[in-house]
Amino acid sequence: MKHVIWTDGDSRKHRSFVKDSHPDSMARLGIPGDPPDIEELDWNVIKRKLHNALVDRGLFTYQDVVAQQHGVTGAILSALRGEVIGLYKNRRER
Numbered sequence: 001m002k003h004v005i006w007t008d009g010d011s012r013k014h015r016s017f018v019k020d021s022h023p024d025s026m027a028r029l030g031i032p033g034d035p036p037d038i039e040e041l042d043w044n045v046i047k048r049k050l051h052n053a054l055v056d057r058g059l060f061t062y063q064d065v066v067a068q069q070h071g072v073t074g075a076i077l078s079a080l081r082g083e084v085i086g087l088y089k090n091r092r093e094r
Helices: 026-031 043-058 064-069 071-093
Strands: 003-007 015-020
Touching: 003 026, 003 043, 015 026, 043 071
Parallel strands: none
Antiparallel strands: 003 015
16 A cells, blocks of 8 residues: 545645555545544634733733744644644544
């Protein structure tokens, strides 16, 4: 088996497994090997976590953001990382 990365009509990339003897063009028909579906993320929870992380880091103005070079990145990661990892964990436990 080989894995093939392909792009659907919505420009979303996917990974599928196909037989070595099959052409890459058959990837859509192969065995899916995608990451978890991010549509399952609770974006309201993420927005709340991001808001709170921005407040906790004192990021209220553009000047605050400039003064803390990695503040916004840290806030985004803290709000999103655990939720994305949770998708992987929940999929593994099914």
